[in-house]
Amino acid sequence: MQKTNWHSLGVPECLQLTETTVNGISWKEAEQRRLRFGENRLSEGEHVSLLSLFLNQFRDFMVLVLMAATLISGLLGEYTDAVTIIAIIVVNGILGFLQEVRAERSLASLKQLAAPTAHIVRDGKKVTIPAAELVPGDIVHLESGDRVPADIRLIRCQSLEIEESSLTGESLPVPKTTEPIEDPHAGIGDRRNMAYMGTMITRGKGIGVVVATGMDTEMGLIADLIQTAEDTETPLQRRLEQLGKILVYVALAITAVVVVTGIMHGHGIYEMFLAGVSLAVAAIPEGLPAIVTIALALGVQRMIKRKAIVRKLPSVETLGCASVICSDKTGTLTQNMMTVQQLWVNGQFYDITGNGFEPDGEFQLAGKKVDPRKRDDLRRLLEIAVLCNNAELTREKAGSKQEPRWVVYGDPTEGALLVLGAKAGITPESLAEVEPRLDELPFDSNRKMMSVLTRNQAGEAQLLVKGAPDVLLERCSHMLIDGKPVSMSSSLRKAVAQANESMAAGALRNLGIAYRPVRNPAEIKTADPEKGLVFIGLLGMIDPPRPEVYQAISKCKKAGIKTVMITGDHQVTAEAIARQIGILPPGGMVINGAQLNTMSDKELQERVGDIYVYARVSPEHKLRIVKALQQNGHVVAMTGDGVNDAPAIKAADIGIAMGRTGTDVAKEASALILSDDNFATIVAAIEEGRGIYDNIRKFVRYLLASNVGEILVMFFAMLAGLPLPLLPIQILWVNLVTDGLPAIALGVDPAEKNIMQKRPRNLKDSIFANGVGLKIMTRGMLIGLSTLAVFWLMYSTDPNNLVKAQTMAFSTLVMAQLIQVFDCRSVEGGIFSRNIFENPWLILAVLTSALLLGGVIYIEPMQPIFKTVPLNLWDWIVVLTAAAVPTFSLAARRTANRMVRRTRPSFHR
Ligand SMILES: Nc1ncnc2c1ncn2[C@@H]1O[C@H](COP(=O)(O)OP(=O)(O)OP(=O)(O)O)[C@@H](O)[C@H]1O
Numbered sequence: 001m002q003k004t005n006w007h008s009l010g011v012p013e014c015l016q017l018t019e020t021t022v023n024g025i026s027w028k029e030a031e032q033r034r035l036r037f038g039e040n041r042l043s044e045g046e047h048v049s050l051l052s053l054f055l056n057q058f059r060d061f062m063v064l065v066l067m068a069a070t071l072i073s074g075l076l077g078e079y080t081d082a083v084t085i086i087a088i089i090v091v092n093g094i095l096g097f098l099q100e101v102r103a104e105r106s107l108a109s110l111k112q113l114a115a116p117t118a119h120i121v122r123d124g125k126k127v128t129i130p131a132a133e134l135v136p137g138d139i140v141h142l143e144s145g146d147r148v149p150a151d152i153r154l155i156r157c158q159s160l161e162i163e164e165s166s167l168t169g170e171s172l173p174v175p176k177t178t179e180p181i182e183d184p185h186a187g188i189g190d191r192r193n194m195a196y197m198g199t200m201i202t203r204g205k206g207i208g209v210v211v212a213t214g215m216d217t218e219m220g221l222i223a224d225l226i227q228t229a230e231d232t233e234t235p236l237q238r239r240l241e242q243l244g245k246i247l248v249y250v251a252l253a254i255t256a257v258v259v260v261t262g263i264m265h266g267h268g269i270y271e272m273f274l275a276g277v278s279l280a281v282a283a284i285p286e287g288l289p290a291i292v293t294i295a296l297a298l299g300v301q302r303m304i305k306r307k308a309i310v311r312k313l314p315s316v317e318t319l320g321c322a323s324v325i326c327s328d329k330t331g332t333l334t335q336n337m338m339t340v341q342q343l344w345v346n347g348q349f350y351d352i353t354g355n356g357f358e359p360d361g362e363f364q365l366a367g368k369k370v371d372p373r374k375r376d377d378l379r380r381l382l383e384i385a386v387l388c389n390n391a392e393l394t395r396e397k398a399g400s401k402q403e404p405r406w407v408v409y410g411d412p413t414e415g416a417l418l419v420l421g422a423k424a425g426i427t428p429e430s431l432a433e434v435e436p437r438l439d440e441l442p443f444d445s446n447r448k449m450m451s452v453l454t455r456n457q458a459g460e461a462q463l464l465v466k467g468a469p470d471v472l473l474e475r476c477s478h479m480l481i482d483g484k485p486v487s488m489s490s491s492l493r494k495a496v497a498q499a500n501e502s503m504a505a506g507a508l509r510n511l512g513i514a515y516r517p518v519r520n521p522a523e524i525k526t527a528d529p530e531k532g533l534v535f536i537g538l539l540g541m542i543d544p545p546r547p548e549v550y551q552a553i554s555k556c557k558k559a560g561i562k563t564v565m566i567t568g569d570h571q572v573t574a575e576a577i578a579r580q581i582g583i584l585p586p587g588g589m590v591i592n593g594a595q596l597n598t599m600s601d602k603e604l605q606e607r608v609g610d611i612y613v614y615a616r617v618s619p620e621h622k623l624r625i626v627k628a629l630q631q632n633g634h635v636v637a638m639t640g641d642g643v644n645d646a647p648a649i650k651a652a653d654i655g656i657a658m659g660r661t662g663t664d665v666a667k668e669a670s671a672l673i674l675s676d677d678n679f680a681t682i683v684a685a686i687e688e689g690r691g692i693y694d695n696i697r698k699f700v701r702y703l704l705a706s707n708v709g710e711i712l713v714m715f716f717a718m719l720a721g722l723p724l725p726l727l728p729i730q731i732l733w734v735n736l737v738t739d740g741l742p743a744i745a746l747g748v749d750p751a752e753k754n755i756m757q758k759r760p761r762n763l764k765d766s767i768f769a770n771g772v773g774l775k776i777m778t779r780g781m782l783i784g785l786s787t788l789a790v791f792w793l794m795y796s797t798d799p800n801n802l803v804k805a806q807t808m809a810f811s812t813l814v815m816a817q818l819i820q821v822f823d824c825r826s827v828e829g830g831i832f833s834r835n836i837f838e839n840p841w842l843i844l845a846v847l848t849s850a851l852l853l854g855g856v857i858y859i860e861p862m863q864p865i866f867k868t869v870p871l872n873l874w875d876w877i878v879v880l881t882a883a884a885v886p887t888f889s890l891a892a893r894r895t896a897n898r899m900v901r902r903t904r905p906s907f908h909r
């Protein structure tokens with residue numbers, strides 16, 4: 001299709017040109033068009049090719065050192081050394097490559113999960129499809145919070161406003177229409193009847209026909225200019241990278257010292273060169289970055305299984321630090337399964353029986369069944385509830401065998417009203433002819449109400465309004481009493497407010513219903529048409545808490561995480577539910593949006609610690625709450641679903657969007673998406689986040705202790721004028737092979753039992769906090785010393801058998817590591833605090849590493865390569881004893897300390 005000036009064509013022409021109707025195209029036709037026009041995607045620019053990913057593995061500084069070493073070894077005629085080092089580098093490169101490909105794949109699959117969708121009509125049916133599958137001619141429904149998925153000519157608009165700054169730079173939302181625009185050369189910003197890909201619906205709704213997709217869109221024309229580089233590196237990864245660089249310098253410095261002293265002591269230059277390379281290799285934890293990436297990727301996969309989709313990798317770390325969760329109420333803490341239970345009209349309370357979406361139930365007045373259609377006021381209340389409604393109630397079969405069930409499409413609040421109407425035999429179908437809709441003023445969380453304009457058979461237009469009772473009441477000048485509008489007196493107002501509160505106190509979520517006659521339909525296009533209304537009555541629905549929420553909240557409490565409810569609902573309802581689910585402790589404060597408005601930021605900051613429930617707030621308040629909490633040093637997780645929630649989601653340390661009910665805009669701003677909208681999932685994600693961080697800490701500790709040990713062995717041996725206790729190839733082997741497997745297994749270690757009984761970690765804490773740094777030094781030191789001791793013992797008893805002494809030292813180092821790995825599983829506890837068999841991968845990894853060591857020692861062709869000799873039983877007893885010392889001596893001391901502490905009378909607490 002060549003460039004058409006869609007904006008200057010009329011709607012029928014646009015439909016004709018795109019060969020479609022308001023019922024959309026067929027699935028078959030869509031398939032053909034997809035072949036013709038391609039996927040609705042912007043080309044993503046350069047993709048990292050597998051080859052460059054592979055080559056990247058060899059750009060590491062350490063690898064360069066090794067290459068240089070290889071070259072020199074080769075030049076000096078030490079070919080086995082050279083070949084082996086190259087082999088190890090290549091193996092390491094392949095491993096790193098495979099790991100990175102895997103990590104990349106799992107991150108790509110994350111992107112898929114979070115991919116945008118579009119609501120379209122095909123074959124006359126409304127469906128939701130991935131936005132990438134849109135084709136020209138598709139009829140798209142747009143709603144506030146959607147990202148426009150393609151270039152679209154609008155064919156219907158209801159208060160539709162679109163923010164187009166990504167395309168035009170204009171940050172104010174543009175009101176849209178459907179009228180053709182005469183000037184064919186109008187600029188993009190002036191094409192009021194178009195919605196362009198990538199722009200954002202900030203208000204209202206609309207329907208349009210897709211006229212361009214993918215690279216044919218206006219956005220496609222400038223796609224090269226936009227780079228959406230997401231953060232894919234976590235702060236920890238960055239810090240480890242820095243640490244790696246520091247270690248390189250340390251290694252170089254030590255190496256220089258050792259080499260110079262060695263040469264002055266009369267050692268040969270090649271020998272000293274080898275020693276220098278060994279030291280450099282010993283100091284740098286080659287495997288670390290790759291293992292961090294794997295641990296993160298695997299952790300992210302586990303989170304997906306628990307229904308939490310991570311959009312920004314760094315948040316995996318931040319999650320473990322969360323100290324406050326601010327959660328929406330409706331749908332997150334509650335089930336979003338509304339059932340109207342009570343209503344109030346003409347001064348009387350009615351109870352409605354029945355459960356869920358099953359439209360069976362009675363209307364009762366003081367326990368007696370009544371016929372709602374015989375009572376005019378009640379009937380009108382129900383009619384408005386059904387007319388002022390965009391939901392759909394249908395009977396559907398979930399599976400082939402199952403009984404058909406009633407399901408609601410659209411807003412559950414409105415679904416509940418349809419069910420209520422159906423219980424009285426009042427349905428949208430029965431009203432469609434009698435009172436057709438002319439227009440709609442959509443709901444949004446700021447207005448807290450929604451209206452439709454209808455015309456009845458007598459030709460009278462009426463504005464039918466439903467919304468939050470307190471908000472509605474302020475806009476009512478009259479009230480319907482005994483079928484007549486009576487001027488709203490202050491005592492009437494009070495009566496409504498009282499009825500509202502008494503229903504809310506029972507945890508009911510209330511809606512008010514009102515109307516007003518409209519003489520001229522154009523009236524409702526004015527700025528604020530919902531005024532001078534006639535109040536009719538109240539509807540109260542229960543929305544039961546999600547069953548798992550209570551436990552999740554008490555888990556949070558134990559984990560030192562505060563849960564805060566932020567809701568658009570009424571204060572009394574919010575408070576009742578907060579009490580039910582255990583959010584509101586005795587003495588905890590509940591405040592509402594109006595009170596929040598009177599508070600300065602400073603006041604809020606002072607009191608935010610005591611507030612547990614924010615009721616009747618607008619999305620804009622959320623940002624203030626996030627900031628106030630952050631100023632108090634909190635790490636804040638904040639949920640949201642609408643457009644206006646996006647700023648708060650962005651500002652929070654962990655922005656969370658709803659997977660089911662969330663808008664595109666909220667999802668894009670978020671770091672985490674809950675695919676089941678469930679509060680408990682947030683807690684699960686935090687638990688995983690803590691576990692992942694702990695695991696990273698475990699293997700960082702494990703690997704670094706190994707490196708400390710290796711450096712010390714080499715360094716002291718040099719200083720003492722001994723020969724090299726470990727050969728470079730052996731150190732390389734330890735670092736890349738025998739340490740790698742157990743380290744990866746630590747990366748998938750199950751979390752410690754008390755993981756959710758500790759306070760959140762401080763965001764600023766380094767990975768070496770809580771004694772981890774000290775443990776690395778002490779364990780490393782002991783590993784180094786026992787290795788050196790074994791070497792020295794063997795070498796001094798038989799100086800002619802250097803190879804044997806080196807093999808013993810090599811084995812001691814490896815075995816000490818393989819024992820130490822079990823100590824690393826607990827941050828505070830140590831080797832005895834956890835069941836060894838809990839992590840079968842670790843057992844497997846340790847056994848494999850031990851077998852590999854055996855292979856290097858006992859398989860004859862390996863012996864000249866790794867410069868080893870076979871060891872006998874006695875040798876092994878020496879090796880294993882020495883290897884056990886670092887871990888067990890410290891564990892024994894700690895156990896002893898604990899016993900002493902227990903028997904000693906304690907003075908504190
Ligand atoms: N579809 C609707 N039409 C009219 N009024 C509505 C509709 N949905 C909700 N309301 C009213 O607006 C109020 C605020 O709704 P909003 O969606 O902002 O918050 P909420 O869903 O009650 O709670 P939360 O913020 O926890 O999700 C509701 O308490 C209700 O009285």
Ligand SMILES: [Ca+2]
Binds near residue numbers: 328330568
């Ligand atoms: Ca809501």
